[in-house]
Amino acid sequence: MNDTLVVGLDLGSTGIKVLVADKSGAEVLVEQAPTPWKSGRGGTTAMTAGALVGTVRALLESVAEQLIERYGMEARVHAIGVSGMGESGILIDSDGDPLAPAIAWFDPRGSEQLVAIPEALRTQFAGRTGMPLGVQVSVVKLLHLQNQGVDLSGTRWLNLPEFVVTALGGEQAAEYSLASRTGLIDQDTGAPWPEILDYLGVTPDFLPPLTDAGTPLGEACAAWLPGVFVGAKLTVAGHDHLVSAVSTGDFPADRYHVSMGTAEVLLRVLDGPLSFEARTRLADRLINCVRHVEPGRWVLVAGVKTGLLMRRTLQLQGITDRAGRDALDARVMDAPFAGNLPSGDIEVYGARNDDGVLHLTIRGDGADPAEIFSAVLRHGNDEIELLIDAMDREIPAARSSLLTGGWAAMNSVRRARSEILPAVEFSDRAQDTAYGASVFARRLLVPAAVQAADSHSPHQNHSPQHTRIPAVLASAKTQENTMNTLTTLERRALATISTPGGGMLIVAADQRNGMKAVMTDAPDGASSINTDELAQAKADLLRYLGNEAPAILLDPEVALPLVVDDATLRRDTGLVVGMDASGFAMEGGLRRTRYVEGMSARKVRDLGGDAAKMLFYLRPDKLEAEAVVVDEIKRLSAACENEGLLLIVEILVYQLEDESDDDYRDIFPELVRGAAEISVAAGAKVLKLQYPGSAAACVAVTEAAAGVPWAVLSAGVDHETFVGQVRTAVENGASGAMAGRSLWKDSLSVSAAIRRDLLTTRALPRLQELEHIIDAALSGRA
Numbered sequence: 001m002n003d004t005l006v007v008g009l010d011l012g013s014t015g016i017k018v019l020v021a022d023k024s025g026a027e028v029l030v031e032q033a034p035t036p037w038k039s040g041r042g043g044t045t046a047m048t049a050g051a052l053v054g055t056v057r058a059l060l061e062s063v064a065e066q067l068i069e070r071y072g073m074e075a076r077v078h079a080i081g082v083s084g085m086g087e088s089g090i091l092i093d094s095d096g097d098p099l100a101p102a103i104a105w106f107d108p109r110g111s112e113q114l115v116a117i118p119e120a121l122r123t124q125f126a127g128r129t130g131m132p133l134g135v136q137v138s139v140v141k142l143l144h145l146q147n148q149g150v151d152l153s154g155t156r157w158l159n160l161p162e163f164v165v166t167a168l169g170g171e172q173a174a175e176y177s178l179a180s181r182t183g184l185i186d187q188d189t190g191a192p193w194p195e196i197l198d199y200l201g202v203t204p205d206f207l208p209p210l211t212d213a214g215t216p217l218g219e220a221c222a223a224w225l226p227g228v229f230v231g232a233k234l235t236v237a238g239h240d241h242l243v244s245a246v247s248t249g250d251f252p253a254d255r256y257h258v259s260m261g262t263a264e265v266l267l268r269v270l271d272g273p274l275s276f277e278a279r280t281r282l283a284d285r286l287i288n289c290v291r292h293v294e295p296g297r298w299v300l301v302a303g304v305k306t307g308l309l310m311r312r313t314l315q316l317q318g319i320t321d322r323a324g325r326d327a328l329d330a331r332v333m334d335a336p337f338a339g340n341l342p343s344g345d346i347e348v349y350g351a352r353n354d355d356g357v358l359h360l361t362i363r364g365d366g367a368d369p370a371e372i373f374s375a376v377l378r379h380g381n382d383e384i385e386l387l388i389d390a391m392d393r394e395i396p397a398a399r400s401s402l403l404t405g406g407w408a409a410m411n412s413v414r415r416a417r418s419e420i421l422p423a424v425e426f427s428d429r430a431q432d433t434a435y436g437a438s439v440f441a442r443r444l445l446v447p448a449a450v451q452a453a454d455s456h457s458p459h460q461n462h463s464p465q466h467t468r469i470p471a472v473l474a475s476a477k478t479q480e481n482t483m484n485t486l487t488t489l490e491r492r493a494l495a496t497i498s499t500p501g502g503g504m505l506i507v508a509a510d511q512r513n514g515m516k517a518v519m520t521d522a523p524d525g526a527s528s529i530n531t532d533e534l535a536q537a538k539a540d541l542l543r544y545l546g547n548e549a550p551a552i553l554l555d556p557e558v559a560l561p562l563v564v565d566d567a568t569l570r571r572d573t574g575l576v577v578g579m580d581a582s583g584f585a586m587e588g589g590l591r592r593t594r595y596v597e598g599m600s601a602r603k604v605r606d607l608g609g610d611a612a613k614m615l616f617y618l619r620p621d622k623l624e625a626e627a628v629v630v631d632e633i634k635r636l637s638a639a640c641e642n643e644g645l646l647l648i649v650e651i652l653v654y655q656l657e658d659e660s661d662d663d664y665r666d667i668f669p670e671l672v673r674g675a676a677e678i679s680v681a682a683g684a685k686v687l688k689l690q691y692p693g694s695a696a697a698c699v700a701v702t703e704a705a706a707g708v709p710w711a712v713l714s715a716g717v718d719h720e721t722f723v724g725q726v727r728t729a730v731e732n733g734a735s736g737a738m739a740g741r742s743l744w745k746d747s748l749s750v751s752a753a754i755r756r757d758l759l760t761t762r763a764l765p766r767l768q769e770l771e772h773i774i775d776a777a778l779s780g781r782a
Contacts, residue, residue: 004445005067005077007232008438009056010240010431011035011084011160013104013262014311014406018059019434020067020077023442028070030431031063037104043357045107049090049098052160053167057224064226077229080168080220081441083237083433084161086181087138091145091155092163096172100150102160103141106262106308106356110135113143121199126283127276129196130180130187130290133283134354137183142200152202157182161236162208169221170234172208176720177238177299179210180290187273187290187298190720212724213238213293214440237440238293240433241265241301244404246293247436248427253665256398256421259432260405260413263353264306264380266387268398270298271665271693272717278394285390286353293440295724296691296717300395302387305356306380307407309348312358313376317369325410331370332377332412337419339374341366348379377416385420396662398422404432484685484708486646493610493646494686494709496574497551501775504686504711504736507546507743507767509538510555510578510613514716518745521754529750534558537748537755539568544759545744547573549767553613553738554578556596556603564608576648577609584617590625591617591654601636601643611646613688618651620674621667630682637683648738650688650713651675669697677704688713688738691725695732702733709735714742719766726770730777737774743767 004023010016016035020028036051067075087105090098103109114135117125125133134140138157146152158166159178166172179185184207186193192204200206211217213236220232237243245257245267257267269292274282279289287302319325339346345364350357360372388397400423407413408426418424429435486494499505509515516526516534529537538559546552551574554560560577563569581594593615604612614636616629623630633649640647653671655664672692679687687710692701701710712729714722714737722742730736743766747758 003071005075006438006441006445007063007077007080007229008237008431008434008436008441009080009082009084009161009164010243010434010437011052011082011164012240012433013085013106014307016055016059017431017434018063019431019438020063021435021438021442023445025439025442027435029063029066030434031059031066032431033059043106043108045104046101047104048101049163049167052102052164056164056167060229061226064228067228075228077232079233079235079441079444080229081214081235081237081437081439081444082161082164082168083240083243083437083440084159084164086159086178086239087136087141089138089157089159089182090163091142091150091152091157094154094156096166099155100145103144105136106305107141108135108356110140110144113147114140117143118199121195124195125183127280128186128188128193129183130273130279131183131283131288132286132354133183134286136353138181139183139196139200146200152200152206155202155206156208157184157206158208161238165217165234165236167222168225168229168234169219170217173211173215173217173236174207174209175211175213175215175236175238175293176291177213177242177293178236179207181239181288182207185210185291187279188276188718190291190718210720211236212295212727213243214443216444233441233444235440235444237437241267242293242299243436243440244432245269245436246439247429247432248402248404252400254396254399254662256401258401258403258405258408258417258421260307260403260407261433262305262307262311263303264384264405264407266300266302266384266391268300268391268395269294270300270395272721273298274300274394282390282394285387287387287390294694295728296721300391302384302391303353304351304380304383304387305353306351306376306383307405308356309351309358309376309380310373310407310413313360313373316358316360317372319369328369328373329410329412331368332374333415335370335374337374337415338378339371341371346372346375348375351380351383374412377412381416381420384417388420401425402427404429406430484680484683486685487641487644489644490641490646490685493574496610497576497646498736499550499771499775501778502735503730503771503774503778504709504738505549505767505771505774506551506553506574506576506711506736506738507541507549508553508713508738508740509541509546509559509744510553511740512555512558512582514741515748518741519748519750522750531558533750535562536752537750539563540752540755541744541748541759542568542573544756545747545763545767548764549771550574551576551610553740556599556607557581560607569608574610575608576611576613577604577607578613578615579604580613580615580650588625589657590619590622592629593617601640601645601647604640604645605643609645611648611686612640613648613650615650615652616679617654618675618678619653619656620671620678623678626678630678633679633682633684637685646686647684648686648688648711649679649684651679651690653690669693669700673697673700673704676701676708676710677706680704680706680708684708687711690715691729695728698729698732698734705733711736711738713737714739716741716745718742723769723773727773727777730774735778737770739767739770743770
C-alpha cells in the first residue's frame with residue numbers, strides 16, 4: 001500500500017465522526033456514531049469516560065475493517081488529529097483515571113455555584129478570560145463537582161479531545177483554544193488565571209502544559225487499538241467550530257464562518273486580542289474573544305443554541321431520520337419565509353446561548369410542522385442579528401459569510417440565514433470539523449512546510465480543491481541559491497548569532513523608552529528612570545538572559561561600550577549593535593529612520609560588534625517615493641561588506657495616516673512580502689521582518705527573500721503568541737527569531753533583586769523554549 005492515510009476525529013455534541021483522508025487531502029471514508037450522552041431530569045446530560053472511549057473504539061474498529069478491505073492487511077493510518085466540543089471535559093486523578101463523568105456544555109447544572117462566585121471574580125471574569133460567566137464554562141461545572149463532594153486537589157482537567165488523545169496513548173496537554181473555554185485562562189498572559197485557580201483550590205498544574213493546536217503528542221499505542229492505527233502520530237486539533245474554519249483553507253478576516261451544529265457559531269478571526277474592556281462588553285452579549293487554533297490569532301465566537309432547538313423541534317414532531325427531515329425541509333420551502341400564518345400565532349424563544357430550552361407558544365390554528373420549524377428558524381435569525389450588532393460595535397462589519405455544518409445542508413436553513421448574513425456561500429463538505437482535524441493530522445507528516453487546508457468554493461463545479469504550500473527553501477546555515485552571497489567573514493558572524501542547530505536567535509535589548517515603559521514600579525513613573533539606571537537594567541538583562549542566547553542586540557547610546565569593557569558580555573555571546581536612533585521623521589507622509597549620531601560600519605566594529613542592525617521603515621506599494629530608502633539599504637549593505645561586517649536589515653511596514661484599519665489589514669501580508677523582495681534586491685543578506693500573519697504568507701516571504709535568511713521579530717506580542725508565530729515562520733522558511741519584549745517585558749524592574757529573579761525564572765525559560773522550537777523546526781526541514 002502506497003497511500004499515506006490520516007484521520008480526523010470530531011467529538012461533536014450530537015455525533016462522533018471519524019474521517020479518513022489521503023495525503024492529498026481527498027476524503028477516503030467517513031464513519032459516525034451518536035455521542036453517548038445520558039439524559040437526566042431538567043436537561044441534565046453527561047457521559048462516562050468509558051462510554052466515550054467505547055464509542056471511539058467501535059468507530060475505529062469499523063474504520064479499520066473498511067481500510068483493510070480496501071487496501072489489504074498492510075493498511076496503516078499515519079496520523080490522527082482530534083477535535084471536539086469545548087467546555088466539557090474529564091477530571092482525572094494522578095494515575096490518569098477518570099473521577100467523574102463529562103458534563104455536557106449545555107447541561108444547566110452549576111447555577112447555584114455560579115451565583116456564589118465572589119463579586120471581585122465576577123467583575124473580572126469576562127475581561128480576563130474572554131468568556132461570559134455562565135454555567136456553560138468549565139469552571140462552573142468544576143464548582144458543581146466540588147459541591148457534590150469531588151476533591152479537586154491533586155487532580156487534572158482534560159478537555160474531551162485532550163482526554164481522547166491520552167486514551168489513544170498520547171501525552172497530556174492543554175490545547176489553547178480548548179483551554180480558553182474553561183474560564184481558567186487569562187487571555188492577556190496566555191497562562192492560567194491565578195485568582196480563579198485559588199478560588200477552586202487548585203494549582204497551575206491542574207491544567208496540563210499549554211500547547212498550540214497541532215503540536216505532536218506522541219504516538220497511538222493503546223492496547224485496544226486496531227493495528228491499523230498503532231504508531232499513528234497524535235495531536236489535539238482544538239475547538240470544533242474553530243477547526244471547521246481551518247478546513248476551508250485561508251479564511252478572510254472580514255468573513256463570518258458559521259458552523260451549524262448543536263450550537264450555531266458565528267466566528268470572526270482576529271490578528272490580536274481585543275482589550276479587557278471590549279471583551280467585557282462582548283461578554284455582556286454572550287460573545288467570547290479567545291485564542292484560535294492557528295497560533296498567534298484570536299477569534300470572536302458568538303453562539304446561539306439554534307441547532308439544539310431545531311433538533312428538539314424535530315423530535316417533538318416525531319422526525320428522527322434524514323428522510324423525515326428532508327420532507328419537512330421541502331414543505332418549509334414551499335411556503336414563504338415569513339410563513340402563511342398571522343404574525344404572533346407562533347412564538348418561539350430559547351436560542352440564546354445562556355438558555356437552550358425550547359419555548360413554544362401556539363396561539364392560532366394551522367401550526368403544522370413546517371410552520372413551527374419556520375418559526376424556529378426566524379427566531380434564530382432574530383438572536384443572530386443581536387450578536388452581529390454587538391460585534392459590529394467592536395470590529396469592522398463582515399462582508400461575506402460561509403455556512404458549514406450539518407444543519408447547513410437544509411435549504412430552509414440556507415434561505416433563513418441568507419436573510420441576515422452578508423454574501424452567503426455554503427460548504428458542500430459534510431464533515432467540516434472532522435476534515436479540519438485531518439488537516440492538523442496531515443501537518444504532523446510535513447514538518448518542513450504546513451500543508452494548506454483543503455478549500456471549497458460553490459463556483460468550482462462543486463468539487464473540493466486541494467492546494468499544497470511548497471516546501472520551504474534551504475536553511476540559514478547553507479544559504480544556497482541566494483542572489484546575495486555571504487562573504488567568509490559574514491558567514492562566520494551568522495554562525496556566531498545562531499544556535500547549534502543553525503537557527504538565528506537574538507535577544508533584542510536595544511530599546512530605550514520602550515524598556516523604561518515596562519519598568520512600572522518606578523516610584524515617579526517611567527520617565528523618571530535616568531540613563532544610569534537604564535544602563536544597569538540592560539546590564540542585568542544581558543547578565544541573566546542575553547548571555548544564555550547565541551547573541552544580544554544592544555544600543556550604542558546606553559549599553560555600549562560599558563557591557564563590553566566591564567566584561568558583562570561573555571566572550572561566547574555574539575554582539576549585534578543597533579545603528580538606528582529612537583523614533584522616526586516624517587517626509588511626504590512616509591516614515592524615515594535616523595542613525596544614532598556618529599554611527600557607521602567602522603563604529604560598530606570599534607564597539608566590538610559581530611554584526612550590525614539597521615531599521616528601515618518601508619511601504620513597498622509606494623516604491624517611487626521610497627527610492628531614498630532603497631538607496632540607503634544599498635549604500636549601507638556595501639559599507640558593511642567592505643568592513644567585513646554582517647548587516648541585519650530590519651524592515652517595518654506600517655499603516656499610513658489616511659489608510660483604514662481594514663485596508664491595512666488586508667494588504668499587510670503583501671507589504672511584508674514586498675519589503676523582503678525589495679530589500680534583497682537592494683543587497684540585504686540577512687533580514688529581520690514582522691510576522692506576516694499565516695503559514696502561507698511566511699512561504700511567500702521566504703520565496704521573496706530568494707534564499708536570504710530572515711528572522712521574525714516579536715513586535716511586543718506576548719510570549720505564547722510569539723511562540724506560535726516563530727514555529728509557523730520557521731516551519732515555512734524563516735531562519736530564526738529576534739525576541740525582545742515578548743521575552744522580558746514582564747521581567748524588568750527598578751529593583752536589581754527583582755530583575756534577577758524574574759529574568760532567571762520567567763524570561764530564561766521562554767528563551768530556552770524558543771531555541772528548542774527553532775532547532776526542532778530546522779531539523780525537520782533539513
